[in-house]
Amino acid sequence: MRRRRIATALICAVLGVAVLGGAAYATGIPPFARQTVSAASNAAAPDATPTPGRPTARASAVPSTTAPTSGATATPPAAADPRATPAPTTVRPTPRATARPKPAALMSLDDRGGDVRELEARLAQLGLVSTRWIDNYFGTATRTAVRSFQVKRDLPALGYVDAATWRAVRAQTRTPTRAELYPPKPTPQPNRASALDPRCTTGRAICVDKSTRTLRWVVDGQVRLTMDARFGCQSSATREGAFTLRAKVRNGYSNFYDTRMPFAMFFSGHQAVHYSxxxxxxxxxxxxxxxxNIRNWNALEQLFGEARVGDKVIVYWS
Incomplete structure (x- = not known):
């Protein structure tokens, strides 16, 4: 009897729950939803409020900006501060190319020694310097020959001998013999009559013969004046070749050497014929x-009066 009562009560309970669930579903509210709604559901937008007789849309995943009426308090996102300082941009400086230091000199201007003599003998083998400049002294003629070698071999035109230049010279020449290291020198013979250079036999020419150490003024092959001449030191040799009289300065003066240069007749850069x-x-x-240099004042004064700008100047060895 007792079991029947319990079974009847359970059946009634189940029927009651079913009735209540049907009524709730008819109004759009899941069973027992009013008791289990969460704080997040309470914060839903007003337009999500269920309307009787209609299924209610589920709460949107996008948070609402409306302040919640109950439950946890939602924190609105912080607005960007217009006064905020932008992060600094790091600008890297462009690297600059640094000049390479010049290589160390093994032999250079005004050096003396056996290595210089060997260098000059090897350059003479290559036809870059005359054998008369094989003199154990690195002068301007040797410097010119070294620079010419460097240019022809695509080396830096330093004008002095560095390790790379010395290796290249040795690789392209043979070991000089004693005769090549000590060649015979031309012997100057002052005032010795010698044949004129063919370039002096026509027109107007100042002919400077280093072999006889003389200067001759020649017009149409006829020698009008002859005088003693002196030339540059080994470190500053008088240039050889065919030149043109560029300028005449009667009372010339060298500020660099602090000396006067009367009757100066310039023919190659700063080189000139003048009284000394x-x-x-x-x-x-x-x-x-x-x-x-000329030491005969009267003869040079006459030459200065007769020579014209544009006349030939020939410097040679006879």
Whole structure:
């Protein structure tokens, strides 16, 4: 009897729950939803409020900006501060190319020694310097030959010998013999009559013969004046070749060497034919800085009066 009562009560309970669930479903509310709604559901937008007789849309996943009426408090997102300072941009400096240091010199201007003599002998083998400059001294003629070698071999035109240049010279030449290291020198013979250079036999020409150490003024093959001449030192040799008289300065003066240069006749850069007080006083005991020194004042004054700008100047060895 007792079991029947319990079974009847359970059946009634089940029927009651079913009735209540049907009524709730008819109004759009899941069973027992009013008791289990969460704080997040309470914060839903007003337009999500269920309307009787209609199924209610589920809460949107997008958070609402409306302040919740109950439950947990939602924190609105922070607005961007217009005064905020932008992060600094790091600008890397462009690297600059640094100049390479010049290589160390093994032999350079004014050096002396056996290595210089060997260098000059090897350059003479290549036809870059005359054998008369094989003299154990690195002068301007040797410097010119070294620079010419460097240019032809695509080396830096330093004008002095570095390790790379010395290796290249040795690789392209043979070991000099004693005869090549000590060749015979041309012997100057002052005032010796010699044949004129063919370039002096026509027109108007100042002919400078280094072999006889003389200067001759020649017009149409006829020698009008002859005078003693002195030339540049080994470190500043008088240039050889065919030149043109570029300028005449009667009372010339060298500020660099602090000396006067009367009757200066320029033919190659700063090199000129001019009167020399030192040549007149010391003779061939000295030398010039590249100019052709004359010690006969009267003869040079006559030449200065007759020579014209544009006349030939020939400097040679006979």
């Amino acid at each position: 007080d030192d040549f007149a006083a010391r003779g061939y005991a000295g030398c010039s800085h590249g100019c052709v």
